[in-house]
Amino acid sequence: MARYAREVAVVAFAQSDHLRRTDELSEVEMVMPVLHQVLAATGLKAGEIGFTCSGSSDYLMGRAFSFTMTLDGVGAWPPISESHVEMDGAWALYEAWVKIQTGEADTALVYSYGKSSPGSVRDVLTRQLDPYYVAPLWPDSVAMAALQAQALIDAGETDEAGLAAIGARSRASASANPHAQLSGAVAQGEYQVAPLRTGDCPPIGDGAAAVILAAGDVARRLCERPAWITGIDHRIEAHSLGLRDLTDSPSTRIAAEHAGVFESPVDTAELHAPFSSQEVVLRKALGLGGDVAVNPSGGALAANPMMAAGLIRIGEAAARIHRGESDRAVAHATSGPCLQQNLVAVLEGDRA
């Protein structure tokens, strides 16, 4: 615990069912139930939360300033302390964790959401690319991931059968996850952008997630077995794919070093690997052996609500600690093409 000024834990986690379409729900209507669930789990009221932070992207739904609308689901009166990141909610969690570390808050509500169904997420994501050299070519998110997959195959790190096995294992694990969008046996399907087939790609869908963070004794009061964040760090690499070794993720490795992942073994890894090939890269960067339960929730190959899937990795890892199924877990979130940005957190439960 000496790594940081304060002990901070995830004390509650909730997520929506992740669905291909949710036309009947506005974004606030999609978010509100998970907010209510985490508040109910801790007994806290919105007014008692020290800091609120959300993650989302208006590009997904084509709707401006949607995060101000979803605040309606929080109940921002009397006025609250609030912030937003135009990123996955894992980065909103990082901001909230910093806020608690500074002593400005003892508790934080973190939520994130994404509705991909109104648009074409493969095309929408091209708008996050370099606007001078890359975005005018409209390389979609599957194409970018496929370039990385081929590089891994050329390097002898995996093959198409190995990739298919990752998708199959993920969706088999998701059978125990009632929120997953895809579970059980899913056909590997046709090439989307070769060498990636449908089964190597994440489902496109809508969903939301929320966690509550708390410091020290507050966490102990709110949760029987808090999931202490004993390390957290995030790193970014050059945006140009041609400058990077796509078979490796040095940003994940450095973040993991700073978060203390390698200081003792982990039993669980929740990895945000929307494409099967990315799990190969992340396992290597994090040095995960065969004895680690990787994505027991099914991971992003079973449900990948944009902007929430990374926060869900932290939430799923924390929930396993809450349930006593894990003592030391690593959670990972990513953003940008081919694992450009990576956040790594270590979560630990008190040992009996």
Next chain:
Amino acid sequence: MTAASPPEILRAPLVVEFPFTRSLGPVQSAFLTGLREGVVLGVRSADGKVMVPPVEYDPVTAEEIRDLVEVGTSGTVTTWAWNGSPRPNQPLATPFAWVLVRLDGADTALLHALDAPGPEAVTTGMRVRVRWAGEQTGAITDIACFEPDAGAPEPDPQATPHSGEFTDAVTGIVAEARLDYSYSPGRAQTAYIAGLSERKTIGERCPSCHKVYVPPRGACPTCGVATTDRVEVGPAGTVTTFCIVNIKAKNLDIEVPYVYAHIALDGAGLALHGRIGGIPYDQVRMGLRVEPVWTEGGSYPDHYRPTGEPDADYDVYKELI
């Protein structure tokens, strides 16, 4: 209050277009102008590495780089992916390979498309060359795509220094973007919009604070709970505040000056906004009683006009300003 079965959820096409105008620094300007002239430029970093396409700052040291070099227009594929179903706006309409190409003399790779007959014709390590676009304007799309090149690489290809100076340099680009959505306003706003087309204004009541929201968005922002009880409000209401608009908006078919107002419909817990008509602009006042006016076949109120009732007392609507 009604508990009518919800109308079918509305959906409508939504297009978001933005032609961002972006200026170029000296490095990007030289690169894109070079493409217009059929020349590919990169930069050489302090440690001698040649980066194509050029970056302005060293990705490792963050040092500024201005040392321009010219590289070949042929190169080697470092990785690829077969795109059997090209999407709109992509470089080729027929199936093609996405490729990262290390041009001769470069140490890094450029992302682009490779025109090849099929995936069996593409390998990592294959030789390719630039196919220039018919019309070159100073954009990455001046490279139409790459095509297979049977030629062997030059032995030990070298990047050669280049001044980066061209007549009539390209100093900016217009980054066109268009995204197509199918927008759905969700349950609460669908009910509101459906009500308007029947000339009714439907709000939703918060079960906690009992305030009636109109238009409803499905949640009470004060209490943070779902609003579900539908309540018809109006049709008449009170002007709580207003402004006089003197600038004509593009494509707007309304003469200026006109009045834009906040209107608290009877029974509503907050004001919505609308245009006031049927009264000279300089006679609109707080407390004025108004009612909605639908045009023939209109699916929402075109504007609000005075009802002729006496003005509302300030105390009646002051909480809604």
